[in-house]
Amino acid sequence: xxxxxxxxxxxxxxxxxxxxVAAFMDRVDHAPGxxxxxxxxxxxxxxxxxxxxxxERAAAVLMALSxxxxxxxxxxxxxxxxxxxxxxxx
Amino acid sequence: xxxxxxHAHMVSRxxxxxxxxxxxxxxxxxxxxxxxxxxxxxAQGFYDYFxxxxxxxxxxxxxxxxxxxxxxxxxxxxxxDTGLARExxxxxxxxxxxxxxxxxxxxxxxxxxxxxxxxxxxxxxLAARTDHLILVHxxxxxxxxxxxxxxxxxxxxxxxxxxxxxxxxxxxxxxVGMVLDAGxxxxxxxxxxxxxxxxxxxxxxxRYGSERLWLNSACDWGVSVPLVVAxxxxxxxxxGWSAAAVDRVLYQNPVRFLSQCPRFTLG
Numbered sequence: 001x002x003x004x005x006x007x008x009x010x011x012x013x014x015x016x017x018x019x020x021v022a023a024f025m026d027r028v029d030h031a032p033g034x035x036x037x038x039x040x041x042x043x044x045x046x047x048x049x050x051x052x053x054x055x056e057r058a059a060a061v062l063m064a065l066s067x068x069x070x071x072x073x074x075x076x077x078x079x080x081x082x083x084x085x086x087x088x089x090x
Numbered sequence: 091x092x093x094x095x096x097h098a099h100m101v102s103r104x105x106x107x108x109x110x111x112x113x114x115x116x117x118x119x120x121x122x123x124x125x126x127x128x129x130x131x132x133a134q135g136f137y138d139y140f141x142x143x144x145x146x147x148x149x150x151x152x153x154x155x156x157x158x159x160x161x162x163x164x165x166x167x168x169x170x171d172t173g174l175a176r177e178x179x180x181x182x183x184x185x186x187x188x189x190x191x192x193x194x195x196x197x198x199x200x201x202x203x204x205x206x207x208x209x210x211x212x213x214x215x216l217a218a219r220t221d222h223l224i225l226v227h228x229x230x231x232x233x234x235x236x237x238x239x240x241x242x243x244x245x246x247x248x249x250x251x252x253x254x255x256x257x258x259x260x261x262x263x264x265x266v267g268m269v270l271d272a273g274x275x276x277x278x279x280x281x282x283x284x285x286x287x288x289x290x291x292x293x294x295x296x297r298y299g300s301e302r303l304w305l306n307s308a309c310d311w312g313v314s315v316p317l318v319v320a321x322x323x324x325x326x327x328x329x330g331w332s333a334a335a336v337d338r339v340l341y342q343n344p345v346r347f348l349s350q351c352p353r354f355t356l357g
Contacts, residue, residue: 001329009328010289058290062264066235067202076170076201079125081231083284 021046041065041084091336093319094344095119097196097225097259097277097306100158101147107309107316108154114320117341118157118356120348121147122196122225125167127311133177136164140181144188159354161195161225162186169200169209179212186220192351193217195225196259199237202229210244218250223351225277226258228265230284238265242272255350257304262286266294270302275347279308280318288322292329300339304347 001009025042028035045064052060067085077089092115100108100121111119121143130136143160151158162185164178185191197213199206217224226245229237241258245251253273261269261276262285269276278294279285286294291305309316319340326336348354 058293059263062262063235065232066264067232069236070239072202072204072207072240074204076203076206079167079200081201081229081233083231085232 037086038082038084045084091115091320091323091333091340092117093323093340094304094348095307095316095319096304096344096348097122097279097308098316099124099308099310100151101142102311103309103316105150105154108151108156110317111320112154112156114317116156116320118159118344118354119151120159120161120192120344122161122227123163124165124196124227124310129168133174133181136178137181140185144185144190148190157356159190159192159348161192163194163197163213164209165196166198166200166206166210166227166229169206170203172205172208175205175209175212179209179216182216183220186222189353192348192354193223193225195223196227197224198227198241199229200227200233202233202237202240207240207244210241211248214244214248214251218248223348224251224256226256228258228260230260234260234262235264238268242268242274245274246272257347259306260285260308261294263290263294266298266303270298275302275304278303278305280305280315280322281308282313282315284313288318288325291322292326292331295339300335300343302343302347303339304343305340 028039041064045061048060048064049057065084069088095111095116098119098121100119123139123143140162143162148158162182164175169175194213194217197210199210214224226241228234228241238258245256257275257277258269259277260279266276278291280288280291295303305319305322307314307316307318315321323336323340345356
């Protein structure tokens with residue numbers, strides 16, 4: 001597909017998703033209480049949209065949300081995943 | 091159109107899903123052993139589950155004209171208890187020669203712990219000793235990148251493992267390259283929220299080529315879409331893929347990999 005054809009096919013859906021992200025951030029802004037590590041990770045990932053090389057944005061966002069370490073953890077802390085890495089265990 | 095669903099947890103699905111899949115063109119379904127959503131209390135629970143996958147579910151699928159295959163293992167979410175894992179590993183050889191068993195899977199890591207790694211190594215050893223195909227689950231979300239790297243380390247460290255007989259599933263944009271570069275097959279799972287989407291999967295196919303990739307729904311008891319592989323075929327056509335090219339990815343690729351197991355036959 002050409003760039004124009006890609007826009008024809010996906011622009012409206014991407015626009016919709018972009019506004020959903022903006023509205024989600026507004027929702028968090030207006031909510032009482034403190035955010036947790038997920039918020040900082042989300043904002044960091046968002047910056048990748050501008051800073052990542054062209055054609056590498058999805059991978060950069062995924063990496064910004066990933067555990068980059070290489071050593072296995074001593075014991076599984078549970079079973080679930082939340083979508084963002086909290087940082088090294090203290 | 092025709093397609094293979096190479097990863098679906100049909101024990102968690104209703105008969106309407108079988109009807110819809112067959113109507114959409116599904117010609118075989120493959121079911122890896124996985125977590126039930128809660129921990130089984132003993133190896134006996136796995137024994138019953140393996141009977142369900144090798145006896146009951148193929149009969150249920152046959153009622154809808156769909157060949158049913160399975161993969162067997164102890165899934166990584168229950169691998170922290172190595173005592174239980176050892177008991178289940180000891181059970182597995184009793185089932186591995188059953189007519190619908192494709193190999194060992196879905197093994198792998200969940201939270202990337204030392205015990206999970208040990209149990210992964212045991213499974214890889216069993217597959218190597220019994221000459222079975224391997225289906226690897228890679229961890230969810232923030233754990234996927236690290237888990238994929240650790241898994242590749244385990245597989246590459248075992249000289250008996252031939253990469254062309256291993257598929258590493260649930261790859262996304264940040265992991266697909268390392269899997270394909272190492273010579274393995276890669277699976278892309280299409281989920282509404284937590285994995286890929288049809289559009290992203292096609293992006294990856296267009297970027298990396300479709301030689302060693304397949305697509306699956308991994309539909310289970312959670313949020314998932316049993317027909318998403320068929321939906322992806324429609325999206326591929328919208329993006330200009332020919333019917334033959336769609337068939338190569340969604341039907342011929344799974345057949346090519348799975349046919350390495352002599353028990354996998356169609357028609």
